Each structure stands twice: as structure tokens, then as C-alpha cells.
Amino acid sequence: MTEKRRHQVSQRDAPTRWLVSLPPTLFLLVFFLAPALLMIGASFQQPGDFGGLAPAWQNGQLNLSLETYHFFFGDWIYAEIFFRSFLVAAATTLICLLLAYPLALAIAGSARRHRHLLVLLVILPFASNFLIRVYAWIILLGPADLLYTPFAVIAGMVYVHLPFMVLPLYTNLDRHDLALLEAAQDLGAGTWTRFRRITLPLSLPGIWAGSALVFIPVLGMFAIPELLGGTRDILVGNLIKEQFLDNRDWPLGSTLSIVLTAAVLLLAALSALVGRPRRSAP
């Protein structure tokens, strides 16, 4: 197909494409953007006396302020929890990557008729409820005296998120052209060189996708630290949950969520930038 014809086709398809992408766009607008805007509004309001928010308009004047942001930034303690959460998320992502890469390679390299079964086995844990699987870890770790430790939190996080790393990696590795590896072998490249020069660079998009799929949910996770963590294992997810469900401080909870969302969007943008497929072949 020539460039020109391709251009024509895409022009004719444009309305259809818009129509097809309308529902997901609307969905995101209604269920992501609208709540995010509500949260931004709430972060400037005052907590209500008995829960909820104090009205934004009170006694003829606007009752909005930056007080909650001052409270948040005027203190190292919240920043420390953010920092700690990023460390836990980074560690989880790294461990997931180290565990998932060999597994994804093995699945991609196995006989074609086994692959579907192996992929199915990777996602099989999703068949049982997430909380029940975490409770199972309580029983596993309890007798080993590892329950309620940072180790337990990381172990639980890695366990729950591992499939999210395996699947994009496998999808990527599965599509590698074996001819490249054979050519490299013919030219005298050893196993390690072939991995380092061919497989690894080609799999970078998979690594980035998997890392984002693990890193971001871990950052907001509150159930695992709550169930498996000890007295110091508080993450930003727990902090946010506490503001809404224990402390009735919606403005502070909103502020924390906004800062977290901003940090995550920044990271996602960065990873999209770095993981973008190169235009010219090296």
C-alpha cells in the first residue's frame, strides 16, 4: 500500500474511529476525570463537623483555602511516607522483574502447544479472591515468625503483582524473531551476548509495560500492608484510606490522593518517554 492510499483510507475511517473510541473516552471522562476534579475541589475545602465537607460557600463568603496543602507540605512526615511507599513499590517492581523475566522467557521458549496452558497457570491465582490469597500468607508466614514484618509486605506485594509482570513480558518475548538470534549465533555471539545485545533491548517495551503495571498499583495498595505489615509498615495507600474511613478528613485525604496521582502521572509520562519504540534501527 502506498503512502497516499494509506492516507485516504485513514481519512475515510476517521468518523468510525471516533465513534468507536467515544465510549471509552466518555467512560474515562466520567469515571476518572470527574472524580479527580471533585478531589481537587475537596482538597481546598474544610472538613465538615460530623464528616464530609463543610460547604464551599458559607455565610456569604467563599470557604476555600490552601490550609490542607500547608499542613501537608509543612511537615516531613507525609513526605517520608511517600518516599517509603516509592521504595516499596520500586523493590516490588525489581523483584517481580527478576522473577518474571526467566519465567516469561521459559514460556515463550516452550513448545507452542504448552504455551496457552502455561499462561493460564500464571493467571490462575486470579480465580480466587485477592483477600483470601493474602490471608493465606498470614497462615504461611505466621509459624515462620515472618508475619508482620517488611519482608511479609514485600512478599505479599510480589506475589499479588507477579502475573502483571509476566504477561506483558511474555507477550513481548513471544514475538521476537528467532532468525535474529540464529544469525547472531552464526556470527559467533555467545548466549550472554545474544541476550544482552538482542533479547534484552527488544524486550524493553515489555519491561516498561510490566513495571508500570506493577509499580503503580503497589503504590496505592493498602490491604497488604494492613494485613501483613508490622507496626511501622504504613504506606501512602493506608494513609489515604485512614483519612476517609477512620478520620473523616476528606480534604487531607484528597490532598494526599492528588499528590500521589500527580507523582504517578509524572512517572507514567517518564516511562512512556523512555519506553517509546526507537524510530531508527540501531
Add this chain to the structure above:
Amino acid sequence: MRTLLARFSSVSAVLLAVLAPLAHGEEVLYLYIWNSYLSEDTVRRFEAHCHCRVNQDFYSDNEEMLAKLEAGASGYDLLVPTGNAVEALLRQQALRPLDKQKLPNLKNVKARFRDPWYDPGMRYAVPYATTLTLLGYNATKLAELGLPTDTWALIFEPRYLEKLKGKVTVLNSQRELMAAAMKYLGYSVQETDPARWAEAKRLILRAKPYWATFSNSTYIKDLAIGNIWVAHGYSSDMYRAQQDAREAKRPFSIDFRLPKEGAVLAVDSFVLHKGGSRPDLAHQFINFMLDGANAADGSNLIGAGNPNAAATEHIVPEIAGNPGIFPPPDDLQRLEMLRDFDPKTRRILSRMWTEIKVR
């Protein structure tokens, strides 16, 4: 023709499913209640009595219930909030006043539960059950270690905690843990003096390295299987852990006891939510639950304390005589109910709580 018929029959099936309850006059009472706070038995008896259905949704925390109602959850006829949450709901004008004509059994409520600060004279709230925040423990293990079981010192003093390192859990609740610390220090649970808060914070931070974790629910199982030996928690949960350990024939027994310094008392009441559409059924339910034999279920099956005088004769002696469920008069003097702080105070407390968690 066949497809038309199929379509018609499927439409009528849907219509039937929607209309059947109406045709049969099936009536539904919507109840929003603490989890495992009402026994199946009691519900079934009420359903037979009223020829209606009871639809229950559950919460595990007052704040959760308030947050969900605040966010727009609706359609509940009855809620079962604790005192401070009744106050919050009243201030939000979210409750319907009771029609006492429909509640002849209201006379069964014990005199000392009739005039709570949040609703003097029971105009909105009918007390259903009481729980205490106290210490549950592995009685066998603690006897072995020779530790006292009647004082908050058990979870706050390093000299005891040294023998319990990693075997203690405390509630993951800023109000409850601060209340325990305040009681141990000899202050009121409503204390807001910053100097005394700082004192409580020091006490908590000194004890924290010895604690296994903050837990609001897992301690029931942890106590029952022997993972932990002392838990700060609710009397009805401790009762469950005790029963679980007994049923599993563990080589140890679980017990619970009110610390001598005093503790938090929670009174949970039935209230009518304005969002409900069946106040008539709700009244019927409350009156049914106020009947002595039915009210006794709350104690016999869940291990909750009972504000109902007529229930006393129906409660099994083992529970009626348990001072961790029905405290003797002396202990009653030292119980306090939690009242809400204003938003500013709440935020300062939450800041302190976060600091406690991080250190």
C-alpha cells in the same frame, strides 16, 4: 414465529420476576448493620413473624458507615450506629424520630441506658447491644509467664512486654488506642490537653517496638490459633476468638478482661434512617428485638452486652456472669463512651497518629 414467542416469554419472565414480589405482597426491610451482629436465627424468626424479608448490608466500622451514607448510600430503613455516630447522624438531620406508640417493648430498656448524652429519652435511638474495648489474652500462656491480665500495663509497660515481644496486637484506631493510653495514665478518653497527648504518645512509642502489629480484625484468628498472646480489641471479638479456640480444641484457652484502670464502652443502637421507605417494618423489627427472648440472642450468640432488662433471664449463665461482657457495678463506673472531636482536633490527632506509625 418461534423467535417472537421466545422473545415474548423472556420478556414476561423478566416482568414476572419484577412483579412477583409485589403480587405476593413481599415486603423487605433494609438493614445496615455491623458484621456478625445479628444471628441468622433471630432474623429467620422475625421474617416468619412479619411475613417479610430482611435484607442486610454490613459495615465493620462506624466511620465506614458514615462515609458511605455521606457518599449517598441510601434505601436503608435501619442503621446500628455507636453513640458518637448517632450524634453525627442526628446533627446531619439524617434520622427519623421514633413512634413510641409502636414500641410497647421499649419499657424493657435498662434505666441507665435511657438517657445517653446523644439522645436523652430515646427519641431516636433504641440501645441494642454493648461492647467493651479491653484486653483478650491467651490465658494458658500468660499464666505460664506469670503476667497480670487486669491492667493496660500489659500492653504499655516494657517490663511486661519484654516477655511478649511480637505477641501483642493493638487496635488500628487512633481513638481507641489513645483512649487506652489515656485510661492507663489516669485521664479521660475525651482528653484534649496537648501535654497529656504528648505523654500518651511517649507511652505508645515506648511500647510500640514490642507490638506485632496494629490490627482491627485479624487478631481474632491470631489469638485463636496462638500466633499472638495479647490483643487490644472488642469484647464480642474476644468472645468469638474464645469460642473458635475451644471448638478447634486448642491446647490453650482464650480469655478477656476489663483492665482495672477503665475502658471504652460502646453502646450500639437501632435508628431509623430518613432514606428508608418502610418505617412501619422498622418499628416492627425494633419492637421484636426489644422482646426479652429475642434481645437475649445478641448476648447468647454473639457475646455482646445487653441493655435490655427483660433479656437477663434468657441469657445463659456463662455469658451473664462474664465480667468482660457484663461488667460488675464497680467496673461500670470506670467506663467511658467516645465522643467525637471537632475537625481541627481530629486533624491534629491524625497527624500524631501518623507520626506514631512512622517511627
